[in-house]
Amino acid sequence: MLTLYHNGLSTCSQKVRMALAEAGLEYQSEVVDLIGGGQHDPEYVKLNPKHVVPTLVVDGTVIRESTIINEYIAGSSPGADLVPRDPLAASKMRMWVKRIDDDIHGKTSGVFTHSLWTRNIMGGRSAEEKEAYFAGIPDAAERDLRRSILADGVGSAVYANAVERIVGLFNELELALGGKTWLMGDQFTLADMSVMPYVLRTSDAAMDKMWRDGRRPNLAAWFDRIRERASYGPAVTDWAPDELISMLRSFGEKERDAIEKVIDAKDT
Numbered sequence: 001m002l003t004l005y006h007n008g009l010s011t012c013s014q015k016v017r018m019a020l021a022e023a024g025l026e027y028q029s030e031v032v033d034l035i036g037g038g039q040h041d042p043e044y045v046k047l048n049p050k051h052v053v054p055t056l057v058v059d060g061t062v063i064r065e066s067t068i069i070n071e072y073i074a075g076s077s078p079g080a081d082l083v084p085r086d087p088l089a090a091s092k093m094r095m096w097v098k099r100i101d102d103d104i105h106g107k108t109s110g111v112f113t114h115s116l117w118t119r120n121i122m123g124g125r126s127a128e129e130k131e132a133y134f135a136g137i138p139d140a141a142e143r144d145l146r147r148s149i150l151a152d153g154v155g156s157a158v159y160a161n162a163v164e165r166i167v168g169l170f171n172e173l174e175l176a177l178g179g180k181t182w183l184m185g186d187q188f189t190l191a192d193m194s195v196m197p198y199v200l201r202t203s204d205a206a207m208d209k210m211w212r213d214g215r216r217p218n219l220a221a222w223f224d225r226i227r228e229r230a231s232y233g234p235a236v237t238d239w240a241p242d243e244l245i246s247m248l249r250s251f252g253e254k255e256r257d258a259i260e261k262v263i264d265a266k267d268t
């Protein structure tokens with residue numbers, strides 16, 4: 001039996017839910033409320049000492065890290081063909097996955113979300129509540145980063161650096177997707193599933209200028225195709241908390257001018 005500890009908005013959870021849906025695997029769902037502090041619950045921390053989602057439990061065995069979880073899903077469902085069978089193509093696929101893990105996750109989507117959503121929500125909290133929120137973040141570097149983002153939002157250097165970083169990724173994707181349906185050609189693989197949530201987040205955070213209106217047409221077309229897949233619902237929309245998404249979108253719309261100014265400076 002599979003049990004997935006996950007969260008609706010979390011990028012890493014989206015990528016794992018997409019792999020589960022593509023593989024046709026059923027699972028028991030345990031939603032972890034990241035805003036309410038469910039990731040710090042001592043029982044959950046026993047499963048995931050980094051206080052993060054997702055975690056997959058397979059017949060009592062705990063698997064952490066979304067990329068490792070997706071490799072388990074692909075390996076246990078070979079018929080789903082989530083990884084190219086040719087070892088060279090599989091290596092190329094894993095380079096995309098690693099690129100996202102090493103350079104993009106934690107340095108882009110989280111920054112965009114915290115600059116808008118978390119910053120606006122925390123604005124209404126007392127100093128004590130804010131300190132409790134920071135104290136709950138176990139990693140010191142992440143704690144400092146979060147403080148800076150929450151202080152200055154889309155005007156922070158952290159935000160501008162994150163935009164520069166995602167522009168680099170989008171340039172690579174635009175080039176790689178030329179004449180291709182998916183990153184690995186005709187086969188939809190873990191690479192596409194890894195990238196999808198980070199493009200999606202730019203859509204929800206008023207940053208779609210980077211691929212809209214003929215800017216990066218290959219990326220835009222790929223994103224349209226991915227949203228049409230049967231697995232997109234179980235990966236994203238079935239779990240997306242509508243209220244949170246529309247809040248994120250409306251915070252983004254309010255700051256769209258400032259956001260697009262940063263994009264214009266970084267995406268030349």
Ligand SMILES: N[C@@H](CCC(=O)N[C@@H](CS)C(=O)NCC(=O)O)C(=O)O
Nearest residue numbers: 010011012034052053054065066067
């Ligand atoms: N490397 C980990 C990263 C997991 C991660 O950063 N998860 C985020 C959500 S996407 C999280 O749970 N953050 C906890 C928080 O917001 O406090 C993975 O790929 O599973």
